[in-house]
Structures are given as C-alpha cells and as structure tokens.
Amino acid sequence: MSKKNDHVKLVVDGINKISKEKGIEPYLVTKDMLTDVGLEWSVRRCGGLDALKKAYFPIEDKDLVGILTTKEEAKYINSLEKALGKKGLLEERIIKA
Numbered sequence: 001m002s003k004k005n006d007h008v009k010l011v012v013d014g015i016n017k018i019s020k021e022k023g024i025e026p027y028l029v030t031k032d033m034l035t036d037v038g039l040e041w042s043v044r045r046c047g048g049l050d051a052l053k054k055a056y057f058p059i060e061d062k063d064l065v066g067i068l069t070t071k072e073e074a075k076y077i078n079s080l081e082k083a084l085g086k087k088g089l090l091e092e093r094i095i096k097a
Contacts, residue, residue: 007042011049012056014039024074026057028067 011034018033019026031049034040043049059067 007045008052011039011042011046011052014042015053015057022074022077024070025067027053027059028070028074029053 014034014037015026015029018024018029018037022029022033029049031040031043034043034049043052046052
C-alpha cells in the first residue's frame with residue numbers, strides 16, 4: 001500500500017473514532033479535532049479535510065436543523081472540555097507554587 005493510502009486510512013479511521021467519541025456525524029468533524037489527536041499532517045498529505053469528507057462521508061440528506069444542532073452540541077462539549085483543561089492546568093500551577 002502506498003504512503004498516501006496509509007495516510008488516508010489513518011485519517012478516515014481518526015474521523016470515525018472522533019465522531020463516535022463526540023456523538024457527531026463524521027462529516028461534522030473539524031480540522032481542529034483532527035489536530036488535537038495528531039492527524040494534521042496526515043490530512044494535509046491526503047489533499048485536505050474537505051476532500052476526504054466529501055469522498056468518504058458524503059452528506060446524504062441535508063437535514064439542516066440536525067446539522068446545526070449537532071454542531072452546537074459539539075461546540076458546547078468542546079467549550080466544556082477546554083474549561084476543564086484550563087481548570088486542571090491552574091490547579092497544577094497552584095500546587096507547584
């Protein structure tokens with residue numbers, strides 16, 4: 001298998017994993033989510049996230065309300081995760097001080 005195919009499989013598997021973890025559709029996975037798990041360069045080697053999502057995770061029916069709801073939920077979850085991470089970091093710094 002070629003290196004590009006290896007990267008494509010890696011990214012597609014990453015998209016599937018992230019979508020299951022976050023409870024979102026695979027076509028709603030963002031570049032930031034993939035960057036958080038270390039797949040940014042693999043995405044770039046494959047021609048970009050949009051091209052991969054169109055090829056492997058096409059939107060069947062445009063359920064715009066569902067898409068917007070899912071995006072808002074993912075955004076809220078991400079904000080909670082970020083706040084929790086900041087809290088942990090501050091606690092560590094306070095303990096060290």
